Amino acid sequence: MADIAAPGARARSRSWWSGIGQGRHVLGLLFLLPAAVFLLLFLTYPLGLGVWLGFTDTRIGRDGVFVGLENYELLWIDSVFWLAVFNTLLYTTGASILKFGLGLWLALLLNQHLPFKAFFRAVVLLPWVVPTVLSAIAFWWIFDAQFSILSWALIKLGLIDQNINFLGDSTNARASVIAANVWRGIPFVAISLLAGLQTIPPSLHEAATLDGASGWQRFRYITLPMLSPIIAVVMTFSVLFTFTDFQLIYVLTRGGPLNATHLMATLSFQRAIPGGQLGEGAAIAVAMIPFLLAAILFSYFGLQRRKWQQGGGD
Amino acid sequence: MTISRRNVLLGGAGLAGASALPGFTGGAFAQSVPQYKPEPGASLRMLRWSPFIKAEEEAWLANTKKFTEATGVEVRIDKESWEDIRPKAAVAANVGSGPDIVWVWFDDAQQYPDKLMDVTDLATALGGKYGGWYPGNEAYAKANGRFIAFPLATIGNAICYRDSWVKDAGFSQFPNDTKGLLELGKALKAKNHPMGFTLGHGVGDGNNFCHWVLWSHGGKMVDDKSKVVINSPETVAALRYARELYQTFIPGTESWLDVNNNRAFLAGEISVTANGVSLYYAAKNDPKLADMAKDIKTTNMPVGPGGPAELTQTTSACIFKYTKYPQAALAYMSFMFDAPQMNAWIQGSSGYCCQTLKAFASNPIWTSDPNHAPYAKASELLRPNGYSGPLGPQSAAAMADWIVVDMVAEAATGQRTPEEAAKRAEMRASRIYRG
Numbered sequence: 166m167a168d169i170a171a172p173g174a175r176a177r178s179r180s181w182w183s184g185i186g187q188g189r190h191v192l193g194l195l196f197l198l199p200a201a202v203f204l205l206l207f208l209t210y211p212l213g214l215g216v217w218l219g220f221t222d223t224r225i226g227r228d229g230v231f232v233g234l235e236n237y238e239l240l241w242i243d244s245v246f247w248l249a250v251f252n253t254l255l256y257t258t259g260a261s262i263l264k265f266g267l268g269l270w271l272a273l274l275l276n277q278h279l280p281f282k283a284f285f286r287a288v289v290l291l292p293w294v295v296p297t298v299l300s301a302i303a304f305w306w307i308f309d310a311q312f313s314i315l316s317w318a319l320i321k322l323g324l325i326d327q328n329i330n331f332l333g334d335s336t337n338a339r340a341s342v343i344a345a346n347v348w349r350g351i352p353f354v355a356i357s358l359l360a361g362l363q364t365i366p367p368s369l370h371e372a373a374t375l376d377g378a379s380g381w382q383r384f385r386y387i388t389l390p391m392l393s394p395i396i397a398v399v400m401t402f403s404v405l406f407t408f409t410d411f412q413l414i415y416v417l418t419r420g421g422p423l424n425a426t427h428l429m430a431t432l433s434f435q436r437a438i439p440g441g442q443l444g445e446g447a448a449i450a451v452a453m454i455p456f457l458l459a460a461i462l463f464s465y466f467g468l469q470r471r472k473w474q475q476g477g478g479d
Numbered sequence: 480m481t482i483s484r485r486n487v488l489l490g491g492a493g494l495a496g497a498s499a500l501p502g503f504t505g506g507a508f509a510q511s512v513p514q515y516k517p518e519p520g521a522s523l524r525m526l527r528w529s530p531f532i533k534a535e536e537e538a539w540l541a542n543t544k545k546f547t548e549a550t551g552v553e554v555r556i557d558k559e560s561w562e563d564i565r566p567k568a569a570v571a572a573n574v575g576s577g578p579d580i581v582w583v584w585f586d587d588a589q590q591y592p593d594k595l596m597d598v599t600d601l602a603t604a605l606g607g608k609y610g611g612w613y614p615g616n617e618a619y620a621k622a623n624g625r626f627i628a629f630p631l632a633t634i635g636n637a638i639c640y641r642d643s644w645v646k647d648a649g650f651s652q653f654p655n656d657t658k659g660l661l662e663l664g665k666a667l668k669a670k671n672h673p674m675g676f677t678l679g680h681g682v683g684d685g686n687n688f689c690h691w692v693l694w695s696h697g698g699k700m701v702d703d704k705s706k707v708v709i710n711s712p713e714t715v716a717a718l719r720y721a722r723e724l725y726q727t728f729i730p731g732t733e734s735w736l737d738v739n740n741n742r743a744f745l746a747g748e749i750s751v752t753a754n755g756v757s758l759y760y761a762a763k764n765d766p767k768l769a770d771m772a773k774d775i776k777t778t779n780m781p782v783g784p785g786g787p788a789e790l791t792q793t794t795s796a797c798i799f800k801y802t803k804y805p806q807a808a809l810a811y812m813s814f815m816f817d818a819p820q821m822n823a824w825i826q827g828s829s830g831y832c833c834q835t836l837k838a839f840a841s842n843p844i845w846t847s848d849p850n851h852a853p854y855a856k857a858s859e860l861l862r863p864n865g866y867s868g869p870l871g872p873q874s875a876a877a878m879a880d881w882i883v884v885d886m887v888a889e890a891a892t893g894q895r896t897p898e899e900a901a902k903r904a905e906m907r908a909s910r911i912y913r914g
Contacts, residue, residue: 224872225569226591243910244903245880309745310731332734333679335894419680422733423885423894438566440879441590441872 184230225441228292228340236448246449248424249432253456256428257408260346264403265396267347268354273388275355276362293352302415305321306347308332308417332418335425342426350406354399361395362388401464405457429453511738512604517807522553525811526568526578527796528561531634531757531831538827542820549814552807562682571799579802580811585619585878586863586870588797592622596798600625601809605816610837615861618755618870620795628797629812632832633856636791637688639758642776644672644750651821653776657695657720657783664727667750673729678888680881681737683792689887690722690752690790694862695783699878701868707912709886710905713785717892718897720783725891735887747771753780755792756830756854767904779853779860788862833857868912876911 200357219236240246274315275286293298307314308331316328331341373383411430414420420427420435427435427451437446530536541589543554557569557578565587571577572591602620606612612620616630635652638653645653648666649701664674677684693699698714701707725732729749731828740752745761745768752758762772780789798808814820815838824833825842830851834840845855865874877883886904895903 224590226572226594227872239910287486308734309742310734310739311746311748328730330731330734331894333731338734356705418734419736421881421888422678422892423681423889424881435878435879438569440876441569441877 182185186349196370199379215447216451218444219442219451220448223443223447225438225443229444232444236445237452239445240452245424245427246432246452249420249427249449249453252339252424252426253428253430253453254345255410256343256410256426257404259339259343260407261400261404263343264350264354265400268351269353269358270360271351272362273384275359281459285323286356289355290352291440292349293356294379297349298416300349300412301345304341304348305412305417308341308345333422335422338418338422338426343418345417346407346410349413350403353406354403358392358395361392361399365391397464401460404460408453408460410454465473481777512608512813513809515599515601515806515810515813517550517552517810518804521804521807523580523802523804523807523811524554524555524557524578525580525582525796526557526559526564526571527582528564528584530557531755532760532828533664534825535828535831538824539815540816542823543811545820546811546814550807552811552812553805554811561616568797574719575797575801579804579808580796580798582794582796583628584792584794586865586875588620588628588795589622589870590608590872590875592627594800595627596800596802596805596808597625597627598629598812600800600808601813602629605629605813605836607756609679609818609839610817612835613837613858613861614859616793616795616835616862618829618863619793628795629816630835631794631796632828632835633857633861634683634755634784634792634794634831635833635854636683636753636755636789637777637779637857638751638781639744639754639775639777640751641672641774643774644670645776648672648677653778653791655778655781657781659801660781661720661724661727663751668727672750674724674727674751675729675732675735675740675743676724676753677735677737677740678725678733678884678891679735679739680884681735683737684735684739684740684754685881686878687792689789690864691753691780691788691863692724692887693717693883694781694788694790694866695785697783697785699866700874700883701833701865701912703867705868705873705912707905707908709882709908710901714886714901714904716784718887718900721887721891722897733892745771759850760829774893775850777850777853779856787860788859789860790864791857791861795843830854873912877908880907880911882907882911 218229220231220233221229222235244311252283271289273287275282279285306312310328310330310333313328313331315331316325319325319329320327331338332338369391370383370464373387378386409430410428411434412429414426415434416427418426420431429452433446433449433453435446436442436449505778524889527539540556543556547553561584564581564583567577568581568583568587569590571581572594575594593908602612603626606617612630613633616633618624620628620630640653644667645663648663648670650659650663654660654663661725667674676688678689679685693709693714696713696717698709698717700709700712729743740749740754741758741761743749744752744758745765746753756777759772759775759777762768762775765772779787792839796812798805798812802808815824818838821834821836821839822842824841825832826844828844830844830848831854833854836841840855863870864878866872882904884898885907889903890897890900
């Protein structure tokens with residue numbers, strides 16, 4: 166399209182207003198304005214404020230002063246903070262790998278010609294639809310020290326003779342919260358990957374079958390490469406959701422036992438609001454940013470690979 | 480902030496006779512309470528925690544209605560889950576707008592004293608009229624010697640136990656010292672009726688139990704000058720005791736939040752726990768649990784070498800400086816603390832809310848059911864958080880970071896030795912009490 170706002174006799178004769186109305190760049194900026202204001206107001210400003218707070222000693226009810234890196238220096242020697250970092254990485258890695266493996270498996274199953282396919286696809290979405298707090302409360306009962314249905318069932322089956330200490334033992338507690346997160350996160354991965362699977366032309370599979378490719382070979386050389394851009398996007402989102410998880414931990418353990426399930430998000434809240442140390446809480450939240458950026462960059466390079474796969478150069 | 484808590488200790492001895500103090504007639508303590516005239520067209524908003532006992536809320540609302548009828552001042556009362564009050568009040572303090580009056584917990588008021596109205600005149604007058612404030616509650620409501628809030632109530636914490644099981648274990652009555660409790664725990668465990676106390680991140684029950692373990696053996700977080708002294712022989716003794724006691728518990732208490740001990744007790748899984756009176760009422764109000772309710776008895780926490788001391792939960796009502804109707808707010812609080820209203824409210828709470836003014840200790844609710852009696856002493860036994868240092872942002876931060884709870888749980892479960900757990904708590908506390 167030609168740039169009709171370019172200088173010219175006709176354009177000059179028009180009023181200033183119609184110039185704006187027809188100017189491609191100006192009009193474009195105008196259309197961008199609502200989104201830009203929205204982003205500035207609700208994303209950039211809070212983020213900037215959070216970063217700033219991290220450099221101050223602000224407390225609830227008292228404005229802080231700039232203290233430079235003091236909050237970070239104190240966190241550096243705080244073993245609870247490092248435990249929270251470790252927990253967050255373990256939680257994110259463990260849950261993401263499981264969500265990917267099980268989600269992909271579920272997507273492949275749902276992509277088959279099953280009876281009641283639509284019904285099953287709808288059912289799979291349920292954990293994603295239920296509000297997190299509700300599903301967390303359900304898991305709280307499932308993991309209860311005294312009234313766990315899992316312990317009860319295993320005792321009735323004669324496999325164990327006393328209740329499992331799901332949320333009391335550090336290792337069990339970590340495994341339990343990861344299991345709850347996986348249950349909740351699988352539908353997102355499965356349904357997104359299913360959508361990806363359906364974009365793969367059946368003709369490719371037919372051609373491969375005619376050439377005598379086995380099921381595994383078709384998966385390895387057709388499905389997986391064709392799906393990898395979707396996987397990159399889906400897993401980036403999944404990692405981001407998991408890394409910033411809060412509700413599940415807050416309902417199930419409050420970070421206990423002995424801070425074994427404290428994530429950076431829950432620790433940040435604990436220090437900032439109940440603890441009143443807004444500056445320190447903000448610093449913990451800001452410390453999450455490098456990890457999140459790394460996840461986003463990972464996705465970016467994943468997407469670059471897609472170009473390369475489709476025959477384009479880097 | 481320099482609130483000396485020495486008076487808390489000194490006051491403690493004389494408190495046993497609190498109920499004998501002059502009652503509502505005023506007596507020698509009688510003092511006139513200032514009168515406040517609400518501003519024309521005034522209306523108020525109050526934010527309180529969601530009630531645990533329905534009749535308590537009804538009594539407060541009925542009193543409020545009386546106030547509105549007498550003065551024409553409308554009062555809107557909003558409710559939030561008790562743990563959500565802290566962030567809401569903090570936002571109101573930071574932003575400078577929100578409810579006129581908020582019922583806050585623990586040392587919340589100490590976090591933003593300069594955003595709160597100085598209510599010293601009225602609070603002092605009320606104290607004078609009704610036999611004085613309990614020192615612990617007063618400490619929570621005062622900053623720099625001035626009242627920044629009205630001590631509203633103490634939510635008592637006491638041992639709840641199954642009488643028949645305790646007798647069955649060979650104890651004719653519940654032991655009143657820490658040593659006896661351990662013996663009882665062992666006997667109950669042998670009878671397959673273990674005890675259970677919260678060791679997880681339960682804001683109420685976890686803090687109550689773990690502070691009792693520490694204080695009952697003479698340990699404390701900081702000294703009068705805010706120097707961290709938690710790594711002491713007393714603390715180590717407390718943690719050794721916790722380790723022994725833990726072995727008589729039902730498994731899994733380190734994962735318990737505030738609700739778990741209630742559930743386990745009501746399901747007959749545990750014989751002894753510590754809780755507010757609401758646990759007894761949960762059984763009493765359930766026809767299916769009638770037999771259990773008859774078997775439930777309550778008593779105060781056993782006393783150890785450190786003497787009687789409990790954290791309990793305290794709530795204070797503060798008026799924010801930004802209120803447009805300070806006179807109306809003061810008139811409202813004055814009305815609510817007046818004997819007819821305060822008595823009705825304490826009565827309605829069935830022992831859940833303990834009076835903060837000594838004269839109300841003679842409220843008939845405390846003698847209406849023997850199980851209420853231990854809760855009547857809640858304000859008397861109350862020891863403020865962060866003992867024996869001042870209340871303020873540091874004491875609040877130390878509690879929010881679960882330093883005492885984690886220390887006791889680490890030692891009790893054997894994840895760290897008592898010495899290591901005390902040392903680690905010292906390191907964590909020093910971070911907060913630096914400078």
